[in-house]
Amino acid sequence: xxxxxxxxxxxxxxxxxxxxxxxxxxxxxxxxxxxxxxxxxxxxxxxxxxxxxxxxxxxxxxxxxxxxxxxxxxxxxxxxxxxxxxxxxxxxxxxxxxxxxxxxxxxxxxxxxxxxxxxx
Amino acid sequence: xxxxxxxxxxxxxxxxxxxxxxxxxxxxxxxxxxxxxxxxxxxxxxxxxxxxxxxxxxxxxxxxxxxxxxxxxxxxxxxxxxxxxxxxxxxxxxxxxxxxxxxxxxx
Numbered sequence: 001x002x003x004x005x006x007x008x009x010x011x012x013x014x015x016x017x018x019x020x021x022x023x024x025x026x027x028x029x030x031x032x033x034x035x036x037x038x039x040x041x042x043x044x045x046x047x048x049x050x051x052x053x054x055x056x057x058x059x060x061x062x063x064x065x066x067x068x069x070x071x072x073x074x075x076x077x078x079x080x081x082x083x084x085x086x087x088x089x090x091x092x093x094x095x096x097x098x099x100x101x102x103x104x105x106x107x108x109x110x111x112x113x114x115x116x117x118x119x120x
Numbered sequence: 121x122x123x124x125x126x127x128x129x130x131x132x133x134x135x136x137x138x139x140x141x142x143x144x145x146x147x148x149x150x151x152x153x154x155x156x157x158x159x160x161x162x163x164x165x166x167x168x169x170x171x172x173x174x175x176x177x178x179x180x181x182x183x184x185x186x187x188x189x190x191x192x193x194x195x196x197x198x199x200x201x202x203x204x205x206x207x208x209x210x211x212x213x214x215x216x217x218x219x220x221x222x223x224x225x226x227x
Contacts, residue, residue, distance in 0.1 A: 047207060047218035049166070062215045063121075096163055104170065105211030107153045110163035 022097030042093035144207035164205035
């Protein structure tokens, strides 16, 4: 059973960089049947897809945040990570990592969620 | 971006009720629509993919239908464990977007 475990700080200061990591167990992040995503949820904006990365290194980002987002993967550690730069209070949200099935585009495995608060 | 509008935003329900939620897209998305259930403090759970396909292990009282811009999600006989918030999500093109959610509450 594939599981996704998130790690990273729950508090980030304004203007700094939010960094989260998702460790995948029970399956390989290099499996070409899947791609790996970050999604966030805030009271104001609901569920918002942020970015994905595929085993080949292909990435895509939500255009509304593209200039501040970066997603990467470490295949040797079976992990993928998200960086969001220049954060403000508007970036306060629960951040989820999630697996999507390639070609069908549904999110079938999710991490536990990390509440990230942006505050000084 | 394609916008997804769900209705209603909340619904008071009783055990045994037939519950229907609708989701409208701002453009034709074929059947590129998924439905999720989310309980407080938990990640969303996939219920329906491709508008009408039941995810493995999901009870058959859940169903979905529709194509183009109009979709519906139905619980045929509501069970207590179905009290949650439900979201639609399109996958016609990136960025994928979600509806704002429909929260079920016990009457």
